[in-house]
Amino acid sequence: MHRVLVIVCASVAAMKAPFVLRRIRETGCETRVIASDSALNFVTPLALSSASGNELYTRGSWFSPQAGAQHLELAHWAEAVVVVAASADFMAKAALGLADDLGSATLLSVRCPVMWAPAMNTAMWEHPATGAHKAKLQSWGHQFIGPTSGKLGTRGEGEGMGRMLEPEEIAEQVKRVFAPKDLAGKKVLISAGPTREYLDPVRFVSNPSSGKMGFAVAEEALSRGAEVVIVSGPVSIPAPAGSKVVPVESALQMKAAMEDHFEWSDLVVMTAAVADYRAAEQKHEKQAKISEQVTIEMVPNPDILAALGQKKGNRVLVGFAMETHAGVERAAGKAQRKNADFICLNYPTREGTSFGGDDNQVTFVFPDGTFQDLPRMSKREVARLLLNEAMQRMQ
């Protein structure tokens, strides 16, 4: 039985913690639970201890002559930690390495995977401080599951970003930590983010790609045991822990970096939004403005996916395509022309799936025109299904 430690923070969603514990136990894990003093304003000790099937650990039980220092004992015991109803305050403490209560001291002592299920008001979630703490925690390999947008328990906010994932979803993610490493030994090469095509030293043509889809594929592949290289255009999100990132700017640089790593790879996923054109002439000096209208001559960039498709060998090649009309037909045409195993078609104009969001809605389109429609889901979930599909082709 796998051992999961649940740390409960003081957010309204703490009242759901007993259900989270139940659902995790239903997946066949043993649980222990720590609650902060203020978390116990939202949920009773008895509800937590009975749901976990074990005693409740609190500040009051931190040190005892019999048990010794409980943060060390619990950290040694846990095979995974999940912080539920994770508050902005607790994220900040963890990001700073503070250890002044049982939960934070335990978190500083564990060496196992750590997951965060945040729950807070939208303004607090969107505050740059919270964003910076999240990025810091992610850079240590911590995984964030949620939040999502929906009804919030806090005053004045009807709906918004910051709602904790449902207990079933949290349990599902926890279960995945113990999933078999079915990509162990596989080498996954991913392109992500936009490219920048400079007109002069200070101006460029680009697009709003955030890199989130590519980084989600990287995180999922890493969690399943793969080695991962990401060739990334300029993005502002942290690199997934354990990946190697090759930063590039232009399409030509991206092509060169992808070609450098192509031999090494077993699977290539081209999520990057490559600019189709670059300036015919990149000026070496900043161009001063002139009063007349200007025309900039652009020349086509090489198609990276098509170039890799030419020398595909036994590798599996997956592309992306954004279409506003005739999606399946056009994506199937791209899969054929570029010699890709399949294309993940997405829809830039559909609600909740635009550039930079956390969700996506894709259709897997195969070269023969067959397709599989998926509902809207998190980018991480899309990544999981994409890798399942690619795995089938690798064997």
Ligand code: CTP
């Ligand atoms: N792609 C690429 N190199 C390019 C352009 C696109 O490798 N110069 C890849 C993208 O990363 C993506 C796939 O090709 O995986 C499809 O991208 P998309 O821009 O939709 O395709 P295009 O062939 O550029 O078609 P369109 O005419 O729709 O722009």
